[in-house]
Amino acid sequence: PHEVRNADVVVTTTDVVRHRECLRAWLQSRRALLLCGPPGSGKTMTLSSTLRQMTNVVLAELNFSSATTSELLLKTFYSYCEEVRTLHGTFLQPKADFGPETWLVVFCDEINLPAPDDYGTQRVISFMRQIIEQGGFYAKNTQFIKLRRVQFVGACNPPTDVGRFALTHRFLCLAPVMFVDFPSGESLQQIYGTFNAALLKLHPNLRGHDRALTDAMIEVYAFNQETYKSTEQPQYFYSPRELSRWVRGLYETLDTMDDASDGQLVRIW
Numbered sequence: 001p002h003e004v005r006n007a008d009v010v011v012t013t014t015d016v017v018r019h020r021e022c023l024r025a026w027l028q029s030r031r032a033l034l035l036c037g038p039p040g041s042g043k044t045m046t047l048s049s050t051l052r053q054m055t056n057v058v059l060a061e062l063n064f065s066s067a068t069t070s071e072l073l074l075k076t077f078y079s080y081c082e083e084v085r086t087l088h089g090t091f092l093q094p095k096a097d098f099g100p101e102t103w104l105v106v107f108c109d110e111i112n113l114p115a116p117d118d119y120g121t122q123r124v125i126s127f128m129r130q131i132i133e134q135g136g137f138y139a140k141n142t143q144f145i146k147l148r149r150v151q152f153v154g155a156c157n158p159p160t161d162v163g164r165f166a167l168t169h170r171f172l173c174l175a176p177v178m179f180v181d182f183p184s185g186e187s188l189q190q191i192y193g194t195f196n197a198a199l200l201k202l203h204p205n206l207r208g209h210d211r212a213l214t215d216a217m218i219e220v221y222a223f224n225q226e227t228y229k230s231t232e233q234p235q236y237f238y239s240p241r242e243l244s245r246w247v248r249g250l251y252e253t254l255d256t257m258d259d260a261s262d263g264q265l266v267r268i269w
Helices: 014-028 043-052 070-080 123-134 185-202 204-227 240-254 262-268
Strands: 033-036 057-063 081-086 089-094 103-109 136-138 144-147 150-156 177-179
Touching (some): 014 033, 014 043, 014 177, 033 043, 043 057, 070 081, 070 089, 070 103, 089 150, 123 136, 123 150, 185 204, 185 240, 204 240, 204 262
Parallel strands (some): 033 177, 057 103, 103 150
Antiparallel strands (some): 081 089, 136 144
16 A cells, blocks of 8 residues: 555556557667657656666656756766767767666657747757757767767657647657557546555555545546636646545545544545
8 A cells, every 4th residue: 555655656557558568669669759748647657667667778857948958968968978989980878887788768858848049949959850860969079979879758748738839840750759648537447446445455444445435536536627627727737646646645644544434534535
């Protein structure tokens, strides 16, 4: 039951398996890729759980903002990589400490937040496009530095959301895009049914109520999601994160109680 409070726990559903297999195939092809979906749909969690099942991979997580520049990428490269000079030029590759065949996956969260400049260019995105197309970049001394075993993965909300900007077609043509939507009703039942079954193990006399508890939580969540829409007020946004916070709140309360009755469970709920 104590795993309930761990935000990294992934319950395997049909959606999760489908996304993992697709992501694994793209990651193993060493192509840049993008995950797009509403906030709270599990983009970051899906990527992290997929990478945990892969070997010889190091993850560098970057959080983009409207003011992100190319300097953030350069600092990341030199934090995780080392320069290797050969007869064929200078290369940046993952440090030897990570292993001889290790790949660096640079995860750019909120990749469509950087604001375009006066000429409509998202400079950090153009820099990434150059690296993907040309295999490297020009340093300040005009030397061309090639990248080895470095892969980009981006995640973003739809460009119609407030504060987001559409990525250029020049960039999108280089990276396949996978849409990650909210879990289906069946998946929600499976995920939070698993969490609630584990949660109620704290009090054996409550174990038989996990299905009813899950049904009630999802019914309230679905009602609020349908009634309060972000088109009316920006704060009216409901995602499965609300259910996860709800479960963790129940855990924090039940874990401190010596004995909980059915009535107390209802009051806590």
